[in-house]
Amino acid sequence: MAVHLLLAIILAFATSHTTATDPTQLQDFCVADNTSNIFINGVVCKNPQEVTEKDFFFPGLNVPRSTVNQLGSAVTAVNVMNLPGLNTLGISLARIDYAPNGGQNPPHTHPRGTEILVVLEGTLAVGFVTSNNNNKLFAKVLYPGDVFVFPQGLIHFQVNIGHQSAVALAGLSSQNPGVITIAKAVFGSKPPISDEVLAKAFQLDKDIVDKLQAKFWMNSN
Structure with a gap:
């Protein structure tokens, strides 16, 4: 009886872990059918016979976006909504442009994904805050080529502390990490x-x- 109870507890923990992340694909791909009226936890698969190379392609991430706004930043997200081939693959990407002298990606969270950020140009001050047990701030100044990780669900930010524009790429561990x-x-x-x-x-x-x-x-x- 005790062994069965232990196995049940282990199974419950394993199940809770697997359902807390994006589902693992059970075929080569499951291209999102964004025209479907069916609502599920994720996106319905497109008919494989109708899939083309375009479903796995997103152009123009090298193009800067205007940072003339309240925050002095612009985010170009590449997720399942604009790159259907990401469906079930558990990853997404974003380009972030920052205006000089204080352009920022303000404090925010991604409820469904961990973020890894690499600076391409400029100087960023970044950080994240742990949960309410102590609300500790982990902060760092990043330069081109530097990488920083923001754990899933934690409040984090980036701000350009340089006098030139800054650019970073962010990878996220979800096809649709949310913000x-x-x-x-x-x-x-x-x-x-x-x-x-x-x-x-x-x-x-x-x-x-x-x-x-x-x-x-x-x-x-």
Whole structure:
């Protein structure tokens, strides 16, 4: 009986681990059919007979994007939504452009993926914060060729501390890692979170919360 209970516990842990990540493919590929009306945890497979080379191709990641915006940054995401061949493969990619002198990818999380970042140009100050047991900040200044990892689900950021534009590439361990930009989610939700709740949570006056909620919150990535 004790052996059976132990096996059941081990199986439960193993199952919880496998279901917490993107599913493993059971065939050579499962190209996403983004026209399907069927909703599942993932994306329905396209008929393999209709798959072409274009389903595995995304052009133009070498092209800079404008960073003239509130944040001074632009993210070009390459995920299952614009590269259907990524479906079930458990990976995605992003190019991030940063304006000089403070362009930033603001504090955010990826609920479904770990991120590994490599700096191609410029100088970035980056960091992530651990969960509520101690909220420790791990921060580092990165130069071209440097690599930094942001663990899945943790709040992290990047900011250009140089006088020139910066560029980085990010790989993520999910075909659709998702993103939650903290400030936008908290102060820009629709409908808005009660200003009384936010005033108490952030120890702010309600009028300050109201001003923050009235701002236009752009999508950062």
